[in-house]
Amino acid sequence: MTSNFNPDGMLAAARDPAKGRFATLTFERDVAAPLSVLWQTWTAPAARAVWSAPTPSVIVEFLEADSGVGGREVSLCKVEGQPNIRCECGWLEWQPALRSVNYEVVSSEGVTQSTALVTADFSGTDERSRLVVTVQLSSLADGMEVGYRQGLDAGLDNLARAAKRTMVLQRVIQAPRTTVWNTWMNPEALPQWWGPDGFSCRTKRIDLRTDGEWVFDMIAPDGTVFPNHHLYTEVRPEERIGYTLLWGENGPKHADAWASFEDQNGATKVTLGMVFSTEAEFRQAKGFGAVELGLQTLGKLERFIKTRGNAAA
Incomplete structure (x- = not known):
């Protein structure tokens, strides 16, 4: 070093x-x-x-x-x-x-x-x-x-x-990039599919733009509440989103994250990346199944698009 x-x-x-x-x-x-x-x-x-x-x-x-x-x-x-x-x-x-x-x-x-x-x-x-x-x-x-x-x-x-301490998740979603992007960046649609299977979102504030934020609770199937705060540092339409994850509203930083969107023969390759603040947080997240839970989230996005179509956009 x-x-x-x-x-x-x-x-x-x-x-x-x-x-x-x-x-x-x-x-x-x-x-x-x-x-x-x-x-x-x-x-x-x-x-x-x-x-x-x-x-x-x-x-x-x-x-x-x-x-x-x-x-x-x-x-x-x-x-x-x-x-x-x-x-x-x-x-x-x-x-x-x-x-x-x-x-x-x-x-x-x-x-x-x-x-x-x-x-x-x-x-x-x-x-x-x-x-x-x-x-x-x-x-x-x-x-x-x-x-x-x-x-x-x-x-x-x-x-x-x-x-x-970086986690990368990818999924090819069988929908055009415009549809995937619009579903992700729709403030009414995003809380409906975000999170692993069985989880729901309760939104306090949502403003999906550069320098905007999303303050919300993730609610587990057993009722456990996980406060979240996303601060959007970059929004490049149909290309990528950069954001910071905080532990609850104005809480300590959990990770620097991004989502990117690529055309792939009419489908869309979505990459979700997170650089955790510490290796300990990375190991803890991986230990409780963050990879599997994150892939479930991308799966919910694809199912939401299939069931709602362009109506979400």
Whole structure:
């Protein structure tokens, strides 16, 4: 683990432009998580926001995030008292659970400091996975190679830890993406199907938009009440939702979550991901059957669509 990342040194280097420098950097990580989970942790914007800051003293603010070939991600790396570092990432190749390729342009105060081509290769099984990241770096500022190596080393350590507490559920629903999206984002329909078999929802407030919220109780078949609070951080129509799960209204954070929607030959592949706040919470959730219960929830969504059709939308 690299805990000596020095943002001040990187920022100082960014203010000392020099002739171009070139380097090829390689990073490898063995991760105690399934390959499908590692891929989602690497690519899903909600997950990237969890692990991308190399140290707690660095704040990464995402201004734009569009996954997939042709998509772009723009973020600001902020350190108190220092100029912001801007990073623009563009996805060039996208082979799920196999490979991603992207360019990166790093700038400070409007001046480009480096460009890079980043190739990530994935391999693994249902138990463990491996990530190899190759960075072809061209820097215009002294010290960028060292800063890049330290920053990405620390970020990948964070990624490996985040993947160990990430849960990913997927289901192909036999309905068009528009129908699935509209059923999910309908404030009257969502409480009717959300939750595992036998559970019901009691809503206090619901506002399904970016910066909106859903405050509700999940009620188990035996009458046990589980207070929930979802804070919506991102809503991209028919593409994905990002939200934070709280333990009850304004309670402590339970997980950072997302749902994505992909066309699949007229059907819709739904991916539901959650990065739990701690490994202990992840283990506890897995222990009481969160995977099975989450898949039941997606099954209820499909049954609701089949029985209600477009009326829910």
